[in-house]
Amino acid sequence: MIKKYIYVSLSIGLILLLQACTPQPKLQFQASKIELNTPPLTEQWKDGITEMKDGHTVKRSKDEYTYRIVSEKNGLKDGFERSYDKETKKIRYEAFYKNGVHDGLFKRYNKEGQLYKAVLYENGEKKEVREYNDKKMMVHSTPYENGEKHGVEQVFSYTTGALEKRITYNKGTKKKIEHYCKNKISLRTKMDGCRHGMEKAWYCGTGILERETPYNTCKRHGVEKVYDKQGNLIYTIPYRNGIKEGEVKGYYPNGKIKYKVTYHAGKVDEVGYVYDVKGKKERIDYDTIMKFADRLPMSVESWRL
Numbered sequence: 001m002i003k004k005y006i007y008v009s010l011s012i013g014l015i016l017l018l019q020a021c022t023p024q025p026k027l028q029f030q031a032s033k034i035e036l037n038t039p040p041l042t043e044q045w046k047d048g049i050t051e052m053k054d055g056h057t058v059k060r061s062k063d064e065y066t067y068r069i070v071s072e073k074n075g076l077k078d079g080f081e082r083s084y085d086k087e088t089k090k091i092r093y094e095a096f097y098k099n100g101v102h103d104g105l106f107k108r109y110n111k112e113g114q115l116y117k118a119v120l121y122e123n124g125e126k127k128e129v130r131e132y133n134d135k136k137m138m139v140h141s142t143p144y145e146n147g148e149k150h151g152v153e154q155v156f157s158y159t160t161g162a163l164e165k166r167i168t169y170n171k172g173t174k175k176k177i178e179h180y181c182k183n184k185i186s187l188r189t190k191m192d193g194c195r196h197g198m199e200k201a202w203y204c205g206t207g208i209l210e211r212e213t214p215y216n217t218c219k220r221h222g223v224e225k226v227y228d229k230q231g232n233l234i235y236t237i238p239y240r241n242g243i244k245e246g247e248v249k250g251y252y253p254n255g256k257i258k259y260k261v262t263y264h265a266g267k268v269d270e271v272g273y274v275y276d277v278k279g280k281k282e283r284i285d286y287d288t289i290m291k292f293a294d295r296l297p298m299s300v301e302s303w304r305l
Contacts, residue, residue: 025152029183031137031161036115038091038107041084044069062086076100085111098123137161148172181205194218203229214239228253238263252277261289 045067048060056071056079065086071079077097084091090113096104101124108117115136120128126147131140139158143151149169156163163183168176174194179187182205190197195215203210208231214222219242226235232253238246243266250258256279261272272284 025141025154027166029163029180031133031139031156031163033135033137033161034115034132036136038082038094041067041089041091044082044084066092071097073099088113096121133158133161135161143169145171190215192217216241218242259284 045060048062050057050059052058053071056073058069058071061068063086067084067086067089068082069084070077070081073079077100079097081093081095081097082091083093088111090111091109092111093106093108095102095106098104102119102121103123104121106119106121107115109115114134115132117132118130119126120130126144128144129140129142130138133139137156139156139161140154142149142153145151148171150171151169153167153169154163155165155167163180165180166176166178167174174191176191177187177189178185184205184207185202186204187199187201189195189199195218197215199211199213199215200209201211201213202208206229208229209227210229211224211226213220213224216222220239221241222239224235224237224239225233226237228234230253233251233255234253235251236247236249237244238248240246244263245265247260247262249260252258256277257275259272259274261284262269268289270286270289272289273281274284275281
């Protein structure tokens with residue numbers, strides 16, 4: 001018993017340690033706006049000369065399409081590298097190096113000179129990929145570690161900058177997905193590469209629970225619960241390994257049973273019952289239950305229309 005307790009305690013401790021080691025950026029509902037301070041070509045070109053500056057050799061060259069300026073030390077790229085469009089004179093990319101490897105932001109610009117993507121490097125290793133909209137807002141950021149996604153990926157609306165989604169990774173494996181609507185969470189899915197655990201959904205912008213769905217290794221497993229916008233339980237649907245198994249039930253807002261239909265191995269039983277507000281039971285006829293079996297849960301009252 002003592003060994004078992006120690007094993008469980010160590011397992012819990014390991015899980016908490018892994019969670020603590022996964023980068024968790026501050027929750028923000030609006031994309032960050034950036035200020036660009038990239039020097040223009042007119043300040044950088046200097047008639048295309050090569051010069052020594054602060055122990056570095058700054059080389060300038062051009063071809064049919066671009067102007068290129070790069071800082072080197074001991075024959076290796078060290079410092080900045082910039083490329084400008086020869087026709088528009090707008091910058092196309094800017095990178096930073098240390099001893100010949102990427103170190104810092106590698107920024108890419110469109111033909112109008114607007115930043116649209118940046119990759120953060122540390123000593124040659126990719127740490128984060130960022131994407132920007134035409135309003136200078138960072139609308140997508142993805143952290144990396146050892147070449148794999150690791151940490152919280154954030155996605156914002158390209159047009160408004162509002163937070164849309166956060167995806168948590170651990171060494172390349174998805175662990176959690178969260179969707180947002182009007183600055184409130186609207187969906188949270190626990191994962192271990194695929195859905196695993198309780199998934200919850202909320203009505204947009206309200207914080208009112210809409211649905212709870214249990215998953216086990218990618219398949220629905222357990223009782224799914226669905227609620228109306230007032231928070232009342234309206235359906236329960238039991239699953240086993242991804243298929244319906246047991247009684248699907250509907251409820252009135254006061255919690256009383258509205259209908260129930262039994263499933264076995266994903267197929268509806270021939271018997272189902274609907275209840276009026278006073279609890280009086282009425283059997284659902286065979287043709288009706290067969291016709292609507294694949295569309296449950298739904299309001300049984302509409303079957304009679």
